[in-house]
Amino acid sequence: MNGxxxxxxxxxxxxxxTAVSVMVMAAFCRRHGAVALMTQAGLILSLAALxxxxxxxxxxxxxxxxxxxxxIYFTGLILAATIAVAALSYDYLERRARRxxxxxxxxxxxxLGAVVLVASRHxxxxxxxxxxLSIPLFAMIAYQKRQWRPLEAxxxxxxxxxxxxxxxxxxxxxxxxxxxxxxxxxxxxxxARGPAAGPYVLAGVALVLAGLSxxxxxxxxxxxxxxxxxxxxxPVSAYIATISKGSVFALLFRYVTDTGAYRDQAVIVILTxxxxxxxxxxxxxxxLQGSVKRVLAYSSVAHMGYLLVALVAGGGIAVxxxxxxxxxxFVTVIGAFGVVTLLSGNPEHGxxxxxxxxxxxxxxxxxxxxxxxxxxxxxAGIPVTMGFVAKFYVMxxxxxxATWALVYVLIAASAIGxxxxxxxxxxxxRPVSERLRQVPLFPSPFGGATVVLVAAFLLLWLGVYPAxxxxxxxxxxxxxx
Amino acid sequence: MxxxxxxILLVGGALAWPAQRLGEAWPRWVSLGVVALDLxxxxxxxLSPGGQGPWLAQSEWAWIPxxxxxxHLGMDGMSLLLIVLTLFLGVMAVGISWTEIGQRVGFFHxxxxxxxxxxxxxxxxxxxxxxxxxxxxxxxxxxxxxxxxGHEARYRAAIKFFIFTQGSGLLMLAAILALVxxxxxxxxxxxxxxxxxxxxxxxxxxxxxxxxxxxxxxAVKLPAVPFHAWLPDAHTQASTxxxxxxxxxxxxxxxxxxxxxxxxxxPHASQVxxxxxxxxxVLGIVYGALLAFAQSDLKRLVAYTSxxxxxFVLLGVFSGSALALRGxxxxxxxxxxxxxxxxxxxxxxxxxxHTRDMGHMGGLWSRVPGFGAFGxxxxxxxxxxxxxxxFVGEFLVLIGTYGTHPVFAVAASLGFVASAIYALHLxxxxxxxxxxxxxxxxxxxxxxxxxFAVIAAAVTALGLYPQPVFDLVSPALANAxxxxxxxxxxxxx
Numbered sequence: 001m002n003g004x005x006x007x008x009x010x011x012x013x014x015x016x017x018t019a020v021s022v023m024v025m026a027a028f029c030r031r032h033g034a035v036a037l038m039t040q041a042g043l044i045l046s047l048a049a050l051x052x053x054x055x056x057x058x059x060x061x062x063x064x065x066x067x068x069x070x071x072i073y074f075t076g077l078i079l080a081a082t083i084a085v086a087a088l089s090y091d092y093l094e095r096r097a098r099r100x101x102x103x104x105x106x107x108x109x110x111x112l113g114a115v116v117l118v119a120s121r122h123x124x125x126x127x128x129x130x131x132x133l134s135i136p137l138f139a140m141i142a143y144q145k146r147q148w149r150p151l152e153a154x155x156x157x158x159x160x161x162x163x164x165x166x167x168x169x170x171x172x173x174x175x176x177x178x179x180x181x182x183x184x185x186x187x188x189x190x191x192a193r194g195p196a197a198g199p200y201v202l203a204g205v206a207l208v209l210a211g212l213s214x215x216x217x218x219x220x221x222x223x224x225x226x227x228x229x230x231x232x233x234x235p236v237s238a239y240i241a242t243i244s245k246g247s248v249f250a251l252l253f254r255y256v257t258d259t260g261a262y263r264d265q266a267v268i269v270i271l272t273x274x275x276x277x278x279x280x281x282x283x284x285x286x287x288l289q290g291s292v293k294r295v296l297a298y299s300s301v302a303h304m305g306y307l308l309v310a311l312v313a314g315g316g317i318a319v320x321x322x323x324x325x326x327x328x329x330f331v332t333v334i335g336a337f338g339v340v341t342l343l344s345g346n347p348e349h350g351x352x353x354x355x356x357x358x359x360x361x362x363x364x365x366x367x368x369x370x371x372x373x374x375x376x377x378x379x380a381g382i383p384v385t386m387g388f389v390a391k392f393y394v395m396x397x398x399x400x401x402a403t404w405a406l407v408y409v410l411i412a413a414s415a416i417g418x419x420x421x422x423x424x425x426x427x428x429x430r431p432v433s434e435r436l437r438q439v440p441l442f443p444s445p446f447g448g449a450t451v452v453l454v455a456a457f458l459l460l461w462l463g464v465y466p467a468x469x470x471x472x473x474x475x476x477x478x479x480x481x
Numbered sequence: 482m483x484x485x486x487x488x489i490l491l492v493g494g495a496l497a498w499p500a501q502r503l504g505e506a507w508p509r510w511v512s513l514g515v516v517a518l519d520l521x522x523x524x525x526x527x528l529s530p531g532g533q534g535p536w537l538a539q540s541e542w543a544w545i546p547x548x549x550x551x552x553h554l555g556m557d558g559m560s561l562l563l564i565v566l567t568l569f570l571g572v573m574a575v576g577i578s579w580t581e582i583g584q585r586v587g588f589f590h591x592x593x594x595x596x597x598x599x600x601x602x603x604x605x606x607x608x609x610x611x612x613x614x615x616x617x618x619x620x621x622x623x624x625x626x627x628x629x630x631g632h633e634a635r636y637r638a639a640i641k642f643f644i645f646t647q648g649s650g651l652l653m654l655a656a657i658l659a660l661v662x663x664x665x666x667x668x669x670x671x672x673x674x675x676x677x678x679x680x681x682x683x684x685x686x687x688x689x690x691x692x693x694x695x696x697x698x699x700a701v702k703l704p705a706v707p708f709h710a711w712l713p714d715a716h717t718q719a720s721t722x723x724x725x726x727x728x729x730x731x732x733x734x735x736x737x738x739x740x741x742x743x744x745x746x747x748p749h750a751s752q753v754x755x756x757x758x759x760x761x762x763v764l765g766i767v768y769g770a771l772l773a774f775a776q777s778d779l780k781r782l783v784a785y786t787s788x789x790x791x792x793f794v795l796l797g798v799f800s801g802s803a804l805a806l807r808g809x810x811x812x813x814x815x816x817x818x819x820x821x822x823x824x825x826x827x828x829x830x831x832x833x834x835h836t837r838d839m840g841h842m843g844g845l846w847s848r849v850p851g852f853g854a855f856g857x858x859x860x861x862x863x864x865x866x867x868x869x870x871x872f873v874g875e876f877l878v879l880i881g882t883y884g885t886h887p888v889f890a891v892a893a894s895l896g897f898v899a900s901a902i903y904a905l906h907l908x909x910x911x912x913x914x915x916x917x918x919x920x921x922x923x924x925x926x927x928x929x930x931x932x933f934a935v936i937a938a939a940v941t942a943l944g945l946y947p948q949p950v951f952d953l954v955s956p957a958l959a960n961a962x963x964x965x966x967x968x969x970x971x972x973x974x
Contacts, residue, residue, distance in 0.1 A: 377621065380647075381651075382617055382618070382620075382621060382647070383613070383614040383615075383617045383618045384614070384618055388614075388617070392610075392654065392658075395651075395654060395655060395658055396548075396658050396662075399655060399658040399659050399662055400658075400662050407655050408655075410651075411648065411651040411652055411655060412648075414647075414648070414651055415644055415647065415648030415651070418640075418643060418644050418647055418648070419640060419644060422624075422639075422640045422643055422644075423640070426628050426636050426639065426640065429625065429628060429629050430636075465544075466545060467544065467545045467546065467547070470545060470547045470548075471546075471547060474547050
């Protein structure tokens with residue numbers, strides 16, 4: 001390990017150092033504002049370190065990690081999203097939690113896990129990253145330990161996450177027993193050499209995919225998602241939806257491409273089936289939910305399915321499509337959960353997430369309702385939002401790969417999905433409900449309001465003029481080779 | 482200059498909204514002013530020389546170079562005609578909503594102007610990505626027009642409208658992408674430019690599937706049976722202004738798309754497909770007319786007549802006859818004036834009687850003679866009385882189609898008979914017969930009288946002298962056939 005290695009790893013190092021510093025500081029000085037500021041400063045520093053790291057990319061550091069443009073792009077997304085979630089959490093925790101400082105340690109550690117994930121090229125770092133990401137999440141979900149819903153959600157996530165870890169550990173072991181290696185590129189080389197990799201290896205690959213599907217809440221491993229989203233504090237739900245799923249998907253993409261698994265017909269069949277089931281079942285389950293958080297949970301199942309379309313289609317355009325889709329999804333979901341967070345101002349109750357609570361919101365709080373409308377239309381893929389360009393990209397990938405069946409299912413699923421997004425949109429513009437009339441207005445705190453407005457601005461700006469991001473992604477994909 | 486047409490409407494919408502703070506009437510006047518300004522700019526563009534070929538004006542800016550997407554706007558005679566119709570109906574919609582919309586006036590006019598902006602964008606786009614963007618984005622303000630100011634079952638109707646049009650739109654997006662990638666295989670560049678893609682050489686099988694994607698999206702919007710299920714609900718539940726825009730211009734975007742994209746991009750495939758399309762057209766003509774007859778809700782009745790009338794457009798477009806194609810364009814104009822007129826009449830009646838049920842009307846002629854006179858006039862215009870604009874379009878479509886496909890022409894002329902039945906049925910049950918109710922009902926106000934007079938004048942003028950419309954669109958339609966390489970005898974009317 002030399003100086004350049006340290007330089008390209010500096011975003012991770014800064015992030016880890018920030019987590020430790022925040023922990024030490026929280027032990028001595030219990031001041032929420034100072035801890036939150038330090039967290040933000042560390043995150044921004046880490047983001048700034050991406051620039052020098054990018055100038056030396058791609059570079060393999062130790063057998064475990066690779067810092068390439070692909071990884072750096074997703075690291076940037078993860079760090080930016082962490083900044084947004086930290087800002088949203090500040091007000092939320094200030095009102096509710098008695099000791100909010102440790103939350104930031106958990107947040108930073110989880111993000112460190114996510115960054116490791118997107119840079120990993122080996123089963124060991126892959127597993128480390130997943131655990132580093134998941135374990136803090138148990139505590140983040142159940143951070144309000146005096147309420148039963150977050151506790152229930154945290155326990156569910158703990159058990160199912162543990163089960164999924166066991167599954168892909170077993171899968172990794174099977175692959176290792178068959179091929180004698182855990183590095184992605186060597187797995188690819190071994191699989192390419194042997195005509196048939198043998199049933200154990202294939203089973204291993206399938207188990208790893210199943211474990212990842214748990215984290216991505218793909219059908220048939222989607223059972224936990226609605227309860228956890230509903231029970232978790234709104235900023236944490238945003239975290240699970242964006243950073244946790246985004247980084248795992250980035251890893252899945254790298255895993256499938258680097259190990260050459262996509263050349264295996266069986267793997268493609270599995271992924272296609274999972275994609276079709278996720279798109280349809282996710283959207284169908286979302287249809288009848290009465291809670292905005294549950295709707296967003298099931299819609300995330302469908303969105304992960306849409307992303308799989310790009311993955312199955314493959315080709316150079318798939319990298320760009322995944323990159324754009326995840327960026328759009330991050331912005332949209334943070335905006336949507338941001339509005340939920342801002343409306344959940346009453347510490348006596350759980351989060352404000354019943355659809356009736358939103359009825360007539362536009363006439364009472366026009367800006368928040370307008371932002372939420374834009375976010376929902378983006379999730380539905382309506383133009384002048386990023387969500388549209390993202391869906392365009394995924395469909396372009398699907399068409400270029402001639403995966404017509406998936407494209408048709410995507411179209412049908414999107415049409416179904418429109419219903420529940422529009423149901424919420426319509427509620428916002430109905431006459432003001434009694435429940436909303438009685439709710440006292442909480443002024444929107446500075447941090448949360450900034451996050452929501454920035455998200456809305458990005459959503460429209462990159463929706464109308466996506467060329468800069470597309471060019472960046474095109475360059476990333478070219479560099480990836 | 483062309484972009485100004487869209488930007489004026491967008492900015493105008495954003496201004497009309499806060500104008501509400503100055504008073505209820507402000508958004509209305511701002512909207513009228515904005516549309517008038519747009520008309521002036523349009524006139525300036527149309528009259529200034531500098532176009533090439535059929536194009537009166539074009540402009541292009543780079544947008545997403547990675548995929549060869551640009552902001553490419555262009556206007557030929559057909560776009561000009563439809564934009565004039567759009568802005569004309571914009572004025573009508575503002576006028577007829579003057580007293581009907583009493584709540585959230587600023588928001589209403591903003592949505593109205595933004596709908597117009599989206600539709601104008603559709604008529605101007607020469608880049609398929611841009612076209613699709615406008616195609617989808619015009620749904621959003623329209624959705625609000627139905628959902629916020631509509632009638633009793635508005636939420637359901639609005640969602641249904643949105644899902645039908647957006648879902649079919651995605652099929653078109655898949656078709657657009659398939660076309661672009663097919664072109665990429667030949668030329669090794671990405672381009673969404675309409676004029677570039679005209680030169681794509683597709684084998685007939687590929688072209689057929691891609692054409693079908695476009696066709697379904699346009700057929701939903703038109704609407705053609707069996708894709709019409711959204712229309713009766715949306716038209717009935719929308720406020721009067723919304724119905725005017727829906728019937729008058731949103732349906733026309735489907736017809737425009739059929740001519741501009743399906744016929745021009747896929748001349749051979751659409752020829753192969755023509756019998757199916759014409760069958761659907763005839764089905765729509767007869768089915769719409771029969772169902773119109775069965776309605777007791779006045780607005781629903783008018784909605785079903787739309788299906789019947791738009792069937793003639795579909796028939797004319799696919800008949801393969803230049804005469805019938807011109808007839809189809811004429812029918813677009815005719816339907817775009819008469820049906821909004823009928824919706825305005827029904828809306829004004831509903832504002833007074835608080836019902837759309839013909840069972841609760843009857844004998845209205847003696848109580849509100851102004852309504853009776855215009856109702857009678859518009860009803861006979863809808864049934865295609867010679868001398869009025871409705872006749873010109875339907876007659877040309879039928880006579881043109883008779884030359885190429887006599888069976889379809891004969892079947893479609895059954896629709897003529899049915900339309901006479903429903904139109905007279907409407908007049909009889911509403912205006913004649915026993916008087917119900919005794920309370921005083923005010924007749925047409927001066928504002929309404931002026932609006933209906935303008936419509937009546939347009940219906941009569943274009944019915945007696947339709948030549949200006951043909952002169953305007955002939956170069957564009959001639960281009961339609963040359964581009965396809967089809968040998969088509971263009972007889973001057």
